[in-house]
Amino acid sequence: MVHFEKQSMARILTGIQSTGRPHLGNLLGAIIPAIKLSKDKANQSLFFIADLHSLTQIKDSKLRIENTNATAAAWIACGMDTTQQILYRQSRIPQVCELTWYLNCFTPYPMLANAHSFKEKSHKLSDVNAGLFIYPVLMTADIILYDADIVPVGKDQKQHLEMARDIASSFNNQFGDTFVLPEARIDQNVMTIPGTDGQKMSKSYGNTLDIFMDEKPLRKTVMSIVTDSKPMEAPKDPDSCNVFAIYRLLASEDGIVDMRNNYLDGNYGYGHAKQALFELILSKFEKERVLFQDLMLNPKEINRQLEQGEQRATEIAQTVLDRVRIKLGFI
Secondary structure (H helix, E strand, C coil), X not given: CCCCCCCCCEEEEEEEECCCCCCHHHHHHHHHHHHHHHCCXXXXXXXXXXXXXXXXXXXXXXXXXXHHHHHHHHHHHCCCCCCCCEEEEHHHCCHHHHHHHHHHCCCXXXXXXXXXXXXXXXXXXXXXXXXXXXXXXXXXXXXXXXXXXXXXXXXXXXXXXXXXXXXXXXXXXXXXXXXXXXXXXXXXXXXXXXXCCCCECCHXXXXXXXXXXXXXXXXXXXXXXXXCCCCCCCCXXXXXXXXXXXXXXXXXXXXXXXXXXXXXXXXXXXXXXXXXXXXXXXXXXXXXHHHHHHHHCCHHHHHHXXXXXXXXXXXXXXXXXXXXXXXXXXX
């Protein structure tokens, strides 16, 4: 048990990758649920854009800035209130790098060698940089630097959360109560969003739907969704169709029933279904698309809202880092 004075409300921390523009899978699987969670007044939510993590993959500075702005714009456009919650860039909080070095000196090599993020690429070590190897330590610093109580993660990130708890617990055992041990919140019912090819929607698969694209390229992407070759007049199975799988995640119950009947009755082509999905995306995300485009045309406003969060995040981070410095004899 950590005995230092703690905030009365639960502090929830979410990290947001900035390796590309957020897509429909990010919105439905992470962004919209997290924003809904943040509206609970019993919680204080911190959302950071992991632009330091992106450096392990992306070396182009202009692309990193563009991705960071797009990530922030997507969260704000989807309803994040940056006056109430804290949205910030990881790279603007230098305390996280200092804490990462301290934690590196207490993290055993075998733990990092067993991390999924390393093992996935360990077959070709020439592709592994030191940043990728210590990714779990930076992730640990991201979490425990803010006294986070709860960290919503997907099943693929569960191991990293367990490592964060192990590192923090080991430090506490050696130096006394210093860090809050974060709890993972894994939603077993989280949606798996299918991509344009039927696999899980992912930037790495190149099968994403970017709902913030201009209408023409967005429609082209929707029309590229993979389907079978049944002719228009033939009845079709909605439950095996990629178009219907995405449509049902966005439509009302009545809309889903109508679309299912269209498939089963025949004389309804996949082109019709794709057009209906395209129009549904435009209507469902009409406000978000406008806000996103407005923000992307005004990067100064994005920066203003981020800096507002960064000031608040820095205050929390400095308090925690000072506790660590005292324990290690640097203060």
